Amino acid sequence: MRSSRLEDEVRSLQAQLARAQRLATVGAVTAMVAHEFNNILTPVLNYAQMAQQGDATMREKAIRHALEGSQRATAICQALLDIARNNHQPIRKVNLTTLVEETLTTMGRDLKKDGITLITKIPAKLTLTLHAVKLKQVLLNLILNARDAVLEKGGEKKISISAVRNNDIIRIRVADTGTGISPENMKQIFEPFFTTKQDNGTGLGLTISKQIVESMQGRLTVRSQQGKGTVFTISLPLRAGRKKKSSRRQD
Ligand SMILES: Nc1ncnc2c1ncn2[C@@H]1O[C@H](COP(=O)(O)OP(=O)(O)OP(=O)(O)O)[C@@H](O)[C@H]1O
Ligand SMILES: [Mg+2]
Incomplete structure (x- = not known):
């Protein structure tokens, strides 16, 4: 009985930590988003002024561009709010391509703008x-993490996101051509607070990610070659939201 209460407490603390990490990540992407908003809103403002002053043809064009910019800004806000809200959302069937697109929108900034080629195969x-x-x-x-690694290494910057279904398991891979991870660091990357990022890393991203994947009966694994790049693989059962039957002893 006592041990089951302890297990519940551990689970509750893990959930709180995951929530705090999620909000910290949203905080971290805010600078990127603010920069992107500036890039979106400056032309929107110019187009709105053009619409006020120009002839009918120019007005039509200006309004269309202003609308496109506003829609992109709204999509970024929506994606950010979705991830910032807590996960009291019900378990539901989601299309993986849409989910990846929404996740990329959350970042606000297009990877292309930093010279990063993104390849998705889902x-x-x-x-x-x-x-x-x-x-x-x-x-x-x-x-x-992949973005940080390719920007740090320089040269050809590539991130690939792919997924395959194998019977009832889905494998999602995030691969990059970044710095890679040394064998020494590899032993520690899933440890809480391990970071090699001087000013901007809390070292919780991978710890929490592994915990989340395992809470969905999945696995998070990594392969890396120093100087060449890294591949993280998320393996999840098709119905990752379903809880395993409890095998806890009732003593
Ligand atoms: N794709 C990658 N390429 C190279 N090194 C990586 C990669 N992913 C993780 N690492 C290494 O693992 C460390 C831990 O990653 P983790 O995401 O847990 O923390 P972080 O990125 O340092 O900080 P944050 O908590 O803000 O995510 C990183 O500091 C980095 O050294
Ligand atoms: Mg990280």
Whole structure:
């Protein structure tokens, strides 16, 4: 009885930590988002002025561009709010391509603008049944890490996000051509607070991501070659939201 109460407390603390990490990640992308908003809103403002002053043809064009910019700003806000809200959302069937697109929108900034080529290879109809926010949090952590690694290394910068279904398991891979991880660091990357980022790392991203994936009966694994790049693989059951039957002893 006492041990089950302890287990409940541990689970509750893990959930609180995951929530705090998710909000910290949202905080970390805010600077990128603010920068992007400036890039979106400055032309929107110019187009609105053009619409006020120009002839009918110019007005039509200006309004269309202003509308496109406003829609993109709204999509970024929506994606950010989705991930910032807590995960009281029900477990539901989600399309993986849409989920990845929404996660990328959360970052606000297009990877292309930093010279990063993004390749996504996800079967169009691939779906999973889970808490979407949880998977978004994990993907956001992995993509932000991949972004840091390719920007640090320089040269050809590539991030690939792919997924395959193998019977009832879905494997999602986030691969990058970044710095790679040394064998020494590899032993510690999933440890809480381990970071090699001087000013901007809390060292919680991977710890929490692993915990989240395991809470969905999945696994988070990594392969890396120093100087060449890194591949993280999330393996999840198709119905990752379903709870395992409790095997806890009732003593
Ligand atoms: N794709 C990657 N390429 C190279 N190194 C990586 C990669 N992903 C993680 N690492 C290494 O693992 C460390 C721990 O990553 P983790 O995401 O847990 O923390 P962080 O990125 O340092 O900080 P944050 O808590 O803000 O995410 C990183 O500091 C980095 O050294
Ligand atoms: Mg990180």
